[in-house]
Amino acid sequence: MANTHALVIDDSRAMRLILSDLLQQLGYEISEAGDGQEAMARLEGGDTLPTLALVDWNMPVMNGLEFIRAVRQQPCYNGMKLLVVTSEAEVSQMVEALTAGADEYLMKPFSSEALACKLEMMGLQRTERA
């Protein structure tokens, strides 16, 4: 399937593994990056735009918010959805992320069901749920 490529951006290798695993189960192809800058480099170097990027908030070099701002400044990346995945559960931060151009916000820790539910809300995952 085309159109199911996710970029997982998190400085924790463990977290990247968990997310990649869950997304693979949902049928996504995965690429990974350890911070915002590495993620930008992947976008610039890649042939196709990922459908979705999962963005951690606190990361070295270029953090989640900076990444979101950088991505949303470039119209060629408009087709990519941005899901912030973070343990920062402050309303002010959520507002900051949304204002910067994030599409959704998922708080850690989360269940696989919650992730699938968010993707569905973002128009990405149509699961026929009971």
Add this chain to the structure above:
Amino acid sequence: MSCISENSYLTLCALLSDQIALSLPADKVYLAEARLQNLASQHTRGDINALIEKASTVAEDALRTELVEAMAINETYFFRDPILSESFLDTMIPTLLDKRRADKTLRIWSAACSTGQEIYSVAMLLDQHFPQLRNWQVTLIASDFSQSALSKAKQGCYGLNEMNRGLPARNMALYFEQQGLDWQIKTEIRERIRFEKINLIREWPEELPLFDIVLLRNVLLYFSMDDRLRVLRRVREQTVSDGYLLLGATESLEKSAGFIPAIPRSHRPFFQPV
């Protein structure tokens, strides 16, 4: 872990069917064991068979209530199924805004509201998309038989798991306040809702108004066919003739229930009185 004997299971099934019309399939013994373990340790030293027996004696009203509440399936989440938003935004509210413009009243009932996510989703939808309703008289009633579900609904306080399921981040930022690790829906939304204890298979309060919209979602699927029809007929009487009924995504309707699809030939769980 104590196991439920065949006899006790039959007693339990009869009790649940009698109290809330829950028809428990024969293969759900493990579920009953898991759900009743706690109560049994509090009341009958962990013995579930003894618990069931005790709860079915006449004098044990309070225990029986606890047991029935423990067995009820409360699963729910914000903005459950796309049909909820779609039907409100595209059809029901636009139509009713027009039809009720003279008396400016709107009455909505979440008839098995569980812990409140459904009615709060509706309240948020109305607030966000229909500001003109602010000078209407909008009645939002949410009911359930379960006192424990209702208390939680009234509080409107949710943990991370519940907040992560179905609630758009925008709504979270707009309508919720952090309370330690939990999130509480803002008072101004909470105050718009009237919570009532109503068992669908018992008497309904006399002062219950006629409704423009009834949400009866993911509750009838646990009922026997007879109970289902009985409840639907009463819901029909409680719905104005140009009102609407929403069921759960996987639920369908018998014709004799008095409702037909609101969108002709569609298979959506969205109906209007015949």
